[in-house]
Amino acid sequence: MLTVGVDLAAEAANTAVARIRWTESSADVQTVGVGADDPVLVDEITASDKAGIDCPLGWPRRFVEFVAEHQAGAFVAPADVAGKDWRRQLALRETDLAVRAATGLIPLSVAADRIGLAAMRCAGLMARLAAAGQPVDRSGAGVVVEVYPAAALRHWGLTYRSYKGTANTTVRQQLVDALTAAAPWLKLGHHELTCRRSDHALDAVIAALNARAAAHGLTTTPGPEQLYAARTEGWIALPTGNLADLIDNPYPTGRPQVPNPPS
Numbered sequence: 001m002l003t004v005g006v007d008l009a010a011e012a013a014n015t016a017v018a019r020i021r022w023t024e025s026s027a028d029v030q031t032v033g034v035g036a037d038d039p040v041l042v043d044e045i046t047a048s049d050k051a052g053i054d055c056p057l058g059w060p061r062r063f064v065e066f067v068a069e070h071q072a073g074a075f076v077a078p079a080d081v082a083g084k085d086w087r088r089q090l091a092l093r094e095t096d097l098a099v100r101a102a103t104g105l106i107p108l109s110v111a112a113d114r115i116g117l118a119a120m121r122c123a124g125l126m127a128r129l130a131a132a133g134q135p136v137d138r139s140g141a142g143v144v145v146e147v148y149p150a151a152a153l154r155h156w157g158l159t160y161r162s163y164k165g166t167a168n169t170t171v172r173q174q175l176v177d178a179l180t181a182a183a184p185w186l187k188l189g190h191h192e193l194t195c196r197r198s199d200h201a202l203d204a205v206i207a208a209l210n211a212r213a214a215a216h217g218l219t220t221t222p223g224p225e226q227l228y229a230a231r232t233e234g235w236i237a238l239p240t241g242n243l244a245d246l247i248d249n250p251y252p253t254g255r256p257q258v259p260n261p262p263s
Contacts (some may be wrong), residue, residue: 001215004048005147005207007200008055008125010117012037017044018191018204022212025185025249029208032191032201038121042128045143052147052211054203055122056093056110057138057234063090063111087112094229095146095222095236102220102238103151139222139230140214145237147210149203155239158182164199172199183209183243212246213239 007016017036021028036044045051069075080086091109092100100106108115126136126144135142153160158179163172176196180186188195188205195202213219219237222230 001049001212002047003208003211003215004044004051005204005209005211006036006041006045006051006053006055007149007203007207008041008053008118008122009200010121014200015041016198016200016204017041018201018208019044019048020205020208020212022247025247026187027183027185027209027212027247028187029189029191029205032194032204034194034198034200038125038128041125042132045129046132046134048143048211050211050215051144052207052209052214052237053122053144054147054149054207056107056115056119057122057126057144057146058093058232059110059116059119060090060093061229061232066090093233094226095234098220098226099148099151099236099238103154105148105151105154107148107236137231138234139227140219140235140237145211145214145219146234147207147214148236148238149206149210151236152206152210152213152239156182156243163202168199169196172196172202176202183246185247209243209246210237210239213237213241216241216246218245 001022003020003022005018009015012035015036016032016034017040018032019030021030066075078086091112096107110116110119129144130136136144140146150160159171159175162168163175173196176192180188195205214237218241219239222235
C-alpha cells in the first residue's frame with residue numbers, strides 16, 4: 001500500500017506532502033517535501049491508495065445556506081442573531097462538533113478562520129482530482145480522507161500542542177523522538193531531519209499515517225444520520241486504534257522485551 005499525507009496551506013510555500021510505502025513489517029517514508037504546488041499534489045494523490053489531507057473539505061451547510069440567502073436578499077434574521085449559539089451553528093461543521101465531543105479539541109472554523117483560504121485551494125484540488133477520474137468523496141470513502149494531525153497525535157498518546165514554528169523546535173524534536181520510539185517500524189531515513197526542521201513536513205507524515213488508519217478501517221466514519229452532512233461538509237477521520245495497528249507485523253523479530261523495573 002502507498003499512502004500520502006498533505007499538510008495543505010493556501011500557498012505552495014507552506015504546503016508539505018509525504019509518501020509512505022507500506023510492507024508487512026515496515027512503513028518506509030519515500031519522500032517528504034515542503035513547497036508542493038497543485039500539479040505535484042494531484043500526481044502524488046493519484047498514485048496513492050489513500051491520501052490524508054489536513055484541510056477542511058467543505059463548509060458548514062448552514063453557513064452556505066446563510067450566505068446564499070444573504071446574497072439573494074432573502075435572509076431573515078433569527079431572534080438570537082447576536083448570540084454566540086447562532087453563530088456557532090454557522091461556523092462549525094457536523095464533523096467539527098463530533099471531534100470536539102470525542103477529543104475536546106475544536107478544529108479551526110472553515111467559515112470564520114483563515115483556514116478558509118486553504119479550503120478554497122482544497123476545493124480546486126478536489127475538482128482537479130475528480131476531473132482526473134479519481135473517486136472524490138468528502139466523507140472519506142474515496143481516495144482522499146480529511147485528517148486532523150493534532151487529534152491523531154493526541155489519540156496515539158503523543159505531544160499534540162506547541163510543536164509548531166521555530167520557537168517550538170525543541171518540542172518538535174522531542175515529538176519526532178517519541179514518534180520513532182512508539183513506531184520503530186516507521187523508517188524516516190534522511191527525511192527525519194526535514195521533519196525535525198519543519199512542522200509542515202511532520203504534519204504531512206502524520207497525515208499519511210492517518211490515511212493508513214482510514215484505509216484499514218481504523219478511523220471514525222459518519223453514521224447514517226451524519227452521512228449527508230459528511231458528503232457535503234467533509235468528515236475528519238479520527239484514529240480509533242493504536243499506532244501498532246497500522247502495520248501488519250509490528251514485531252517481525254519478536255515483541256521487544258520490557259526490562260524489569262529497578263528495585
